[in-house]
Amino acid sequence: MKDAIFISIYLKISRILQKGITIKMTNNTFANMRTDLALEQSEILREGRPDDSSIDGVEIKTEEVNNIIVTWVKIVNEKGAEAMGKPIGNYITIESEAMKDNDIDAHEEIIKIMAQKLGQLHKLNKNGSVLAAGLGNWQVTPDALGPKVIEKLLVTRHMNEILPEELQDRVRSMAAIAPGVMGNTGIETGEIIKGVAERIKPDLILAIDALAARRTNRINATIQMTDTGINPGAGLGNKRMRLNKETMGVPVIAIGVPTVVDAATLVNDTMNRMLTEMIREASQGSPFYEMLVELEDDEKYGLIKDILDPYAGNMFVTPKEVDAVIDRLTNIIANGVNIAFHPGIDGGDINRYL
Numbered sequence: 204m205k206d207a208i209f210i211s212i213y214l215k216i217s218r219i220l221q222k223g224i225t226i227k228m229t230n231n232t233f234a235n236m237r238t239d240l241a242l243e244q245s246e247i248l249r250e251g252r253p254d255d256s257s258i259d260g261v262e263i264k265t266e267e268v269n270n271i272i273v274t275w276v277k278i279v280n281e282k283g284a285e286a287m288g289k290p291i292g293n294y295i296t297i298e299s300e301a302m303k304d305n306d307i308d309a310h311e312e313i314i315k316i317m318a319q320k321l322g323q324l325h326k327l328n329k330n331g332s333v334l335a336a337g338l339g340n341w342q343v344t345p346d347a348l349g350p351k352v353i354e355k356l357l358v359t360r361h362m363n364e365i366l367p368e369e370l371q372d373r374v375r376s377m378a379a380i381a382p383g384v385m386g387n388t389g390i391e392t393g394e395i396i397k398g399v400a401e402r403i404k405p406d407l408i409l410a411i412d413a414l415a416a417r418r419t420n421r422i423n424a425t426i427q428m429t430d431t432g433i434n435p436g437a438g439l440g441n442k443r444m445r446l447n448k449e450t451m452g453v454p455v456i457a458i459g460v461p462t463v464v465d466a467a468t469l470v471n472d473t474m475n476r477m478l479t480e481m482i483r484e485a486s487q488g489s490p491f492y493e494m495l496v497e498l499e500d501d502e503k504y505g506l507i508k509d510i511l512d513p514y515a516g517n518m519f520v521t522p523k524e525v526d527a528v529i530d531r532l533t534n535i536i537a538n539g540v541n542i543a544f545h546p547g548i549d550g551g552d553i554n555r556y557l
Contacts, residue, residue, distance in 0.1 A: 237465040239414035240427055241276045241294035244287050247417070258286055269312055272298040273320065290447070292431035295320045302424050302460075302535060303528050310535055317426060317539035324430045324456055325544070327407055332360065332376040333544055334405035336396050336446075338412035338435050340384045344529055345462040345521040348536070349411040350381040351529065355537035357545055360403070373547020378403055385443070392435045393444030393451075400451055408455045409544075410435075410446050411536060415519070416461030417468050422521070423528045426460055426536065433457035458540070460532050463519040 238244060248258050257263075260283020264275045276294040278284050284291050297317055301309035327333070335356055337349030360378040382388070382395040400408060410433050416422055432447030432455035446455050522528065542548055 237415050238417040242274050242296045243417045290431040294429045297426045300424050314538045318542035321543035331406040333407050335379040335409045337381040346413050348413045351533040352411045352537045353379045353381045357541045374545045391444050410457045412459045414459040414461040428458050463521045
């Protein structure tokens, strides 16, 4: 049976290769694989290298606390930025399968770590003001994370003059907006946020959005925070106005969770595992073996896109329990933000203010 499967796949690959695969060659293989996570891009660059190998211009530190993995990827120069395909800056990733579960204790630990790391990214003093922007389409569950988080933030800008004196040092001025998507508004998300920012003049913009990942085990189980801003919709292949200090006029911190994976990328990773098994089973020196070992990563990805055509360009996959998981992630991120930006609030009394 196994030999029959190998023969069938061999004939399929041969026919597609004979037909020709159109591949956009780039300096970085990962450019073809949709992921918004700096951690995953660093992993792709390091695949096949020794464990202690490094990327020029990129510093990576990993720690684990109570089964929660925290990775800090720092791009320190233009060489690192070119290799990673991302701007110079800091990218902090928090990973835990418990994000998807109804585990209150684990969620509290994740919130604590998130607030701590987020506090290390921003340089605001106690009088600094924040504009939070929940990006995405609230009508589409995997893309509704940003607007849902906005609903749970402790928004205080409108209460500055009426807050009791004992609370004024405990909360920071925060405003929030959910600008929607251009398909509904006809306006670039960046244009809306920039217009609001020019009017209320915040010291920092905080953007929350859903992302795309390469690995299925990171879907709804990973939080990425970065001080480099964000490209709204980039994970889905959309080209939108970038939100960063250059375009907005103030620093932009972005928080995101991968809620979808590109179908072609998902199948590509599955095919990699399958080809590894096929190489192990094939007779060394045979034409089939030689074809498998010589198949480059970009060729494999092109092959997958060819097989999935015409759906690969717009098909994304999300878990079936995404509704409940998004609600849990909303609480985690909103509480982490509230604790990080309001100096007098901690995990013990956050719910008293909401």
